Amino acid sequence: MIRVSNLSKTFTLHNQGSAAIPVMTGAELTVAPGECVGLTGASGAGKSTLMRMIWGNYLAASGSIMVGDTDVATAEPRQIIALRRATLGYVSQFLRVVPRVPTLDVVAEPLRALGTPAEEARAHAASLLKRLNIPERLWSLSPTTFSGGEQQRVNIARGFAHRYPALLLDEPTASLDAANRETVLTLIEEAKQRGAAILGIFHDEGARARVCDRLVDVTAFTPHRAMEPAA
Amino acid sequence: MKMDAITATPLLRVDRLTKRYGPRIGCANVSFDLWPGEVLGIVGESGSGKSTLLSCLAGHLTPDEGQVIFDTAQGPRDVLRMTEPERRRLSRTHWAFVHQNPRDGLRMGVTAGGNVGERLMAIGARHYGGIRDKATDWLGRVEIAAERIDDRPSAFSGGMQQRLQIARNLVTGPRLVFMDEPTGGLDVSVQARLLDLLRGLVREMGLSAIIVTHDLAVVRLLADRLMVMKSGHVVEQGLTDQVLDDPQHPYTQLLVSSVLQV
């Protein structure tokens, strides 16, 4: 479902003397349907970078990123948007929302984008929020005022609202208590069971052990060269 | 690849559009395709050429070179080579233009209902009750209380005027909407509400839109794609979140890093 081949990435900071910083080279990765692969490596090694490249948020310098039949590395913006709507889900570490939208609608949004009627989408969102222990009195409020943990759970609810065939999860259990962590891990297992291909970053060893079928260490893709000075 | 939401012909194809002001460049060699349902943001600072570009696209200015090909019911046609009656009819039906200052896009001496109903009457609506019903419906959709239908826009706040302008433009279901700084001049909280409204309408109506703004937060929320302009040229374009999070061009990097974090 997800296949990364020979992927490389370089950041060029023009406003810092055009320093070119290679951060990844020759990355290879596959995730099959029903599989959960965990990315490991030290902080700053490139786990989030790789995930963002698969999401299409970062440009690839070279290589290919196949999600289903789409090569994200070379796809047109509208193809990536279509992919993100129906096929590829992403739960990042930060909840980014339009201000003033109620939590229930934030979570229902992915379903509405696919044409699901409002009633049905909201009902499904409600069930997810309930599972993740977000009290009903908060559903009509914008999540921008919630605590970190509450925001994270809203983020996860939104990520799981639609049954994406491929999912990218960046630290989904961070800042969660034991009960909620358990819920999230269950959600991941349910997704695996329905055939989703999941790529995840888990700092929590226990979570990793529980849901990941394989681990990939991104340190293997770090270029072993000193930072290149401007020519 | 799932292509059911993607058609083969772009809604708008712009080819090497150029506008000069004597020796100075307004905008130069701008080319892009816009697809149905896509929202394109054009950002840049003052003098970048973004407003000139929008004016050329919408037919308010005549460019010196280039083509603007719109996918009409009769097939793709270069708007710049249309006759004036055809262009005017286009701008009343399939196109819409939301001005930065709502006073430029409304008839201040006409009631809210009359403002919204005008485009309907212009295409032949002749049933008063029907026009009024549709106007009431649209006022509701832009969150203006129905009992304000007989008030003049001069009695509305800036945010309400802007929402009225949007209703007036969208009532005939255009396919392409041009917006010039749609939230400029509005309070921050009012902006948020308007952006949310626009997102909903764009999605509901399957609109394509071209939004010119200097505000990166607005494009992040509204636009699927982003074009960055500097001194009349397009320096970078691509998926909005990609251009904002992984900018390639030096100017884009400068622009993104200059945004104040609240």
Add this chain to the structure above:
Amino acid sequence: MTDYNFAYLDEQTKRMIRRAILKGVAVPGYQVPFASREMPMPYGWGTGGVQVTAACLTPDDRLKVIDQGADDTTNAVSIRKFFQRTAGVAVTEATADATVIQTRHRIPEHPLTEGQILVYQVPIPEPLRFLEPRETETRKMHSLEEYGLMHVKLYEDIARHGSIATSYAYPVKVEGRYVMDPSPIPKFDNPKLSDNPALQLFGAGREQRIYALPPYTHVVSLDFDDHPFQASKAPHDCDLCGAPDSYLDEVITDDAGSRMFVCSDTDFCRSRREAGHAGRLTMQEAAE
């Protein structure tokens, strides 16, 4: 030198005006610009109508001039005398006997016939003016047949008053093409515009426009499907001649608020009374 050229204007000017008239007749309802001349009365006093009449008159014509339907008001008298002096034409108050009728703000009640010319005095020829002040824009709207704004005006009337409140200068569509302002005639007169055997000419002196309705032109008053046009008048009969279907003037007769309704068309009312018809007041007098 005390002699005037026939009908005051020089021959070249009359020729220019006739050309404008012909153009207007060829394109019914279309406003033709013309070079309006300085006349011996100020703008706002019928200079447009006078110039059109002057261009049309021949020595054999018989002229009638009415102002709000009356032959004997100051303006009607002045203009009639003007043409008597400068053209020497015969004058009349009887509608049926006139060949040229110049009118301010009314159409005579007595039906017109082929061969008659009705000349209207027009203050503002542009029906869209109050909603769109730019001349450049209104010209485009006419040429591109963009008349949505005209219905906006009617919509606003209904929204504000519950019905179309425009009671005079009610806009019409001519032969399905041009929207025209019929001059400030009461809307009661609008139906007479359509399929009229006479030639109808409209002159606006200050605004410098001439337009025309050739005989038997189809003219429709604008309205909405659910608010159809109604040619309304005061729901009374004429108190002098008893006519039930003529346009009435309301006249206050004393300080106690008594009023009477009389035909605005003085010639029509008098000829009815001469024929023996009587209204409420005439019958009262006869009884006393």
